[in-house]
Amino acid sequence: MLHKSKKRLSALSITGGAWLFSGMAYAGYEYNLNTPASTLTQEIFDLHMLTTVVGTIIMIIVTALIVYALFAFRQSKGAVADQEFHNGWFGRWAWALVPVLVLGIDLSIASSASHTLSSVESHDKADVTVKVIGSQWKWTYEYMDDDIKIVSNLKKLEPTDPLYLRDVDEPLVLPTDRRVRFLLTSTDVLHNWGIAEIVPKKINIPGYINETWTHITKEGTYRGQCYENCGTGHAFMPAVVTAVSPAKYEEWKAGKKAQQAQAAAEASADKEWTQVELMAKGQAVYTKNCLACHQATGLGLPGVFPALAGSKIATSTNPADHIAIVVKGKAGTAMAAWGAQLNDLDIAAVISYERNSWGNAAGIVQPKDIKAAR
Ligand code: HEC
Ligand SMILES: [Cu+2]
Missing domain, CATH: 1.10.287 (Helix Hairpins)
Known part of the structure; x- marks a missing residue:
């Protein structure tokens, strides 16, 4: 019996030792x-x-x-306690x-x-103010003085990629050597936007604004994440900031503003779009905003996210229900309201895309249909 347990003990210490050793080898010696x-x-x-x-x-x-x-x-050695100390x-x-x-x-x-x-x-005066909005499961950044909005989604990468779960399709761009104020809030549950290198964390609370700030000293890419367990997609909302010199920031800002103004003008023009145009735009909107749940195949995840391929809402001849669920969402489910985040054209395009993909063939909708349904 003793022999056996001794053996087991030594086996344990060998595996323990091996584990410790491998841990040491991979830890990268980052202690601070x-x-x-x-x-x-x-x-x-x-x-x-x-x-x-x-x-x-x-x-x-x-x-x-x-x-x-x-x-x-x-x-x-014969020490005796000192009674006179x-x-x-x-x-x-x-x-x-x-x-x-x-x-x-x-x-x-x-x-x-x-x-x-x-x-x-x-709360000193800031040069740039960014509203950081958490929602299940992405970040939206609004530049308060510049009419720029960035929706930052998880970038799909292979698990073997070093940036797996740490990269986004579009980072927040900030200038160095400027004071940047962040106003943190949320559209649904508690989130926590944090990037250890540049900013102390504060919680994003729905209906409240929390304030924090930074003054970045070095150009570079800084990565953080959501630090508040906010649901099943909690691990899928990394936060990425790209810090550039003030001159490069101004250049980026001008380009981004022009691009977004043009997109807004396009979206509000009362133009009839062709199916080909809507499908191309719709696929991009779908990939960025909907694919994570409804999947590239349109089949969703059975029991969690419904299939859009062959779904009643996405194939009925009257698109009203389809428009309603995308614009207003469905309370109490993971299906968010997209009305505030996407413009009429984006919504018309993604709905047209869903109605004409994966075997669906239910006709297209125009931006004016969305405007009327809002
Ligand atoms: C976070 C996950 C998630 C994302 C992202 C998402 N959806 Fe959904 N969607 C859902 C869930 C869950 C439902 C089912 C709601 C319910 O219970 O009726 C749903 C339902 C739908 C339906 C109704 C399907 C049916 O037949 O009942 C449509 C249409 C739809 N979503 C379109 C979209 C579009 C368009 C986007 C992107 C702009 C999108 N969804 C993004 C989770 C998501
Ligand atoms: Cu979160």
């Missing part, structure tokens, strides 16, 4: 927090380093004293000196911490 890339996260990082260093020094001193005492005053100079004053020392260290940490905290909560 993410390297900060903004003034604010730098301040937080420095505070973290200060407390870590102070704590480590205290730990070393205390441990050294204990080890010394255990060794120097061991019983086998409290009558000596140190015994009399230690109770006052030690707390003063500890309090001094404490207060210097606290003043640094309160400075950092007030930086986190400061």
Whole structure:
């Protein structure tokens, strides 16, 4: 019996050792927090380093004293407890000196911490303000001063890709060396937009605005995610920021504004679109917004997301129900209202696409039909 359990124990320690070893090999030796890339996260990082260093020094001193005492005053050497300790100079004053020392260290940490905290909560004037809207399961970014809107969806990648679940189709573009204010909110449940290198996290709450900010110091791509368990697609909403120089940012902004203004003008023009045009646009809208649930095959996921191929709503001769569910969504289900996020043309296109794909052949709808149904 003993023999057997000994054997089992050694087998355990071998697998344990192997596991530890492989863990060490893959860990990449990253022990500290993410390297900060903004003034604010730098301040937080420095505070973290200060407390870590102070704590480590205290730990070393205390441990050294204990080890010394255990060794120097061991019983086998005939050590006897000092009965007169409290009558000596140190015994009399230690109770006052030690707390003063500890309090001094404490207060210097606290003043640094309160400075950092007030930086986190400061509401100084910003150069760029971005509203960050969480919804199941993507981020929408609205540039408050510039009429630019970005919908940022998970980019489909193979699990072997190093950026699997960490990349999006369109990142948030921000300038370096400028103060950027973020207004965080949500359309459905709690989300939490966070990118460790550049911004302290705050929760996105439906119906509320939370504020945080950054001042990015280095150009680059910064990746974060949703940090609040927000449903089955929680893992599918990475947050990506591309930081560029102010000059490049202005250039990007001008291009993006022109592009979005043109798209808006196109969408509101009372033009009759051909099936070919609607199908091409509709496929792009579908891939970006609907495919994650209803799938490329239009077959959905049985029991979770309904099939659109052959579905009653997507094949009936009257498109009213189809338009209604896409514009208004269906309360209490994962089918969101797209009316506020997509323009008339996008909605007409994606509905036309669904009505004429995967064997469906139910005719097209025009942007004016959507406008009338809103
Ligand atoms: C997050 C998952 C999700 C996404 C993304 C999504 N849907 Fe849905 N959709 C659903 C669910 C769930 C239902 C079923 C709702 C119900 O219970 O009736 C549904 C139902 C539908 C239906 C009705 C199907 C039927 O026959 O009942 C249509 C049409 C539809 N969605 C179109 C779209 C379009 C267009 C988009 C993109 C703009 C989209 N959906 C994006 C989850 C999703
Ligand atoms: Cu989320």
